[in-house]
Amino acid sequence: MATTAPTGSPPSQPSLTHPPPPRKLTTVKAIARLSSIPSIYTFPKQPYHEPVSDTKEPIPTIDFSLLASSHPDERSETIREFGKACRDWGFFMVTNHGVPERMMKAIIEACREFFELPEEEKRGISIFNESVDEILCWRDYVKIFQHPEFHSPNKPPSFREIALEYSKRVRLVAREIIRGISESLGLEKDYIDETLNLKNGLQLIAANLYPPCLRPELAMGLPPHSDHGILTLLIQNQIGGLQVQHKGKWVNIDPIPNSFLANIGDHIEILSNGKYKSVLHRAVVNNRDVRISIAVPHGPALDAIVSPASKLICDPETTVPTRPKIELLQNPPAYGAMKYKEYLELQQGTMLNGKSCLERIRKGV
Ligand code: OGA
Numbered sequence: 001m002a003t004t005a006p007t008g009s010p011p012s013q014p015s016l017t018h019p020p021p022p023r024k025l026t027t028v029k030a031i032a033r034l035s036s037i038p039s040i041y042t043f044p045k046q047p048y049h050e051p052v053s054d055t056k057e058p059i060p061t062i063d064f065s066l067l068a069s070s071h072p073d074e075r076s077e078t079i080r081e082f083g084k085a086c087r088d089w090g091f092f093m094v095t096n097h098g099v100p101e102r103m104m105k106a107i108i109e110a111c112r113e114f115f116e117l118p119e120e121e122k123r124g125i126s127i128f129n130e131s132v133d134e135i136l137c138w139r140d141y142v143k144i145f146q147h148p149e150f151h152s153p154n155k156p157p158s159f160r161e162i163a164l165e166y167s168k169r170v171r172l173v174a175r176e177i178i179r180g181i182s183e184s185l186g187l188e189k190d191y192i193d194e195t196l197n198l199k200n201g202l203q204l205i206a207a208n209l210y211p212p213c214l215r216p217e218l219a220m221g222l223p224p225h226s227d228h229g230i231l232t233l234l235i236q237n238q239i240g241g242l243q244v245q246h247k248g249k250w251v252n253i254d255p256i257p258n259s260f261l262a263n264i265g266d267h268i269e270i271l272s273n274g275k276y277k278s279v280l281h282r283a284v285v286n287n288r289d290v291r292i293s294i295a296v297p298h299g300p301a302l303d304a305i306v307s308p309a310s311k312l313i314c315d316p317e318t319t320v321p322t323r324p325k326i327e328l329l330q331n332p333p334a335y336g337a338m339k340y341k342e343y344l345e346l347q348q349g350t351m352l353n354g355k356s357c358l359e360r361i362r363k364g365v
C-alpha cells in the first residue's frame with residue numbers, strides 16, 4: 001500500500017490547537033479520540049513542508065536465502081549487493097529470510113493487543129513520550145529488552161511466547177546479514193560479530209502504534225533520526241508511513257508483505273569509518289488507518305567498545321603504515337572509540353534530533 005501523504009498545502013497556522021494535555025498521563029491513542037490536536041503535538045517543521053521524492057528508483061531488495069547458496073558466485077554476488085545497498089541507501093528489503101509469515105503476523109497482533117490494554121495495565125511497561133521531547137510524537141510505543149536478557153510484559157498472555165520465538169528467529173537473520181555486511185567491507189565474515197561481541201549483543205523489540213490523526217499534516221509520528229546499533233529489522237501492518245532520506249529527499253517506503261525492512265545503524269557507520277552511513281528516516285501519520293510497526297534493533301554487547309575497524313583505517317599513531325602514504329592520509333579514524341552503553345546513555349539524554357549523537361563523537365567537527 002502506498003503511504004498516505006495528504007494532498008494540499010497545510011495551513012501556516014495550526015487552527016485546531018488546544019492547550020497541551022497533562023504530560024505523560026495518556027496515550028496518543030486516547031488523544032486521537034479528541035476533536036482537536038493539542039498544540040504540543042504540532043511540529044514546528046511540519047512533515048509535508050519538505051518535498052517527498054517521486055523517485056521511481058526502488059529501494060534495494062536482497063534475497064537472504066542466497067547467502068546460504070551452495071554456488072559461491074551467488075553468495076559473493078549477494079555480498080556485493082549488501083555493500084551497494086549500504087553505500088547507496090543504508091536501507092534495503094530482505095526477502096526469503098525464513099521467518100514464518102504466521103510469526104510476523106502473530107507479533108503484530110500481540111503488540112496491537114498490548115496497546116489496547118487499559119492504560120493502567122501498560123503503565124510502567126509502555127514508555128509514553130520521553131521527558132526530553134519538547135514536542136510530542138503522534139505515536140505510542142514500547143521498548144522491550146529481548147537479549148541478552150529476555151523481558152516481556154505479562155499481558156496479553158500470549159505475548160511472552162510469541163516475542164521469545166520471534167526475537168530468536170530475527171536475531172539469527174540479523175547476525176547472518178551482519179556477517180554479509182562484514183564481508184562486504186572487506187573484513188572477515190565474523191569480524192563484526194566477534195569484535196562487537198554479538199553473542200551477548202543487545203536486541204530490543206520497539207513497537208510503535210500510530211493512531212489516525214485528524215490533521216496528519218500538523219503532527220509527526222517519529223521525527224528524523226538514525227538508529228543506534230548495528231542493524232534494525234522492521235515489519236509493519238500493511239500501512240505506509242515510513243520515509244527515508246535519499247539523495248537529499250524523503251522517499252516513501254512501501255511495505256512489501258512478508259519481508260523485513262533492514263537499515264544499518266550508527267555503529268556500522270563508526271565501525272566502517274564512515275564507509276557506510278546510518279541514514280535518517282522518519283514516520284509520518286495519516287487520517288485513516290492505525291499503523292503498527294515493529295522495529296527490532298540489534299546492537300553490540302553493552303560493554304563492547306566500538307571504534308573504526310583497524311583494517312579500514314590507517315592511524316599513524318597506532319598502526320604500522322604498510323600502505324602507500326597517500327592512502328594513509330585519506331583514512332584517519334573519523335570517529336572516537338566509545339562503549340556502546342555510554343553511547344546509549346548519551347542518546348537518551350539528547351532530544352531525538354537527526355544524527356546529533358553520532359556527530360558528537362565524530363572527529364574534527
Ligand atoms: C524506529 C523507527 C519507523 C517506523 O522505531 O526507530 O524508525 O516506521 N520506526 O515506525
Ligand code: NI
Binds near residue numbers: 225226281295
Ligand atoms: Ni528508527
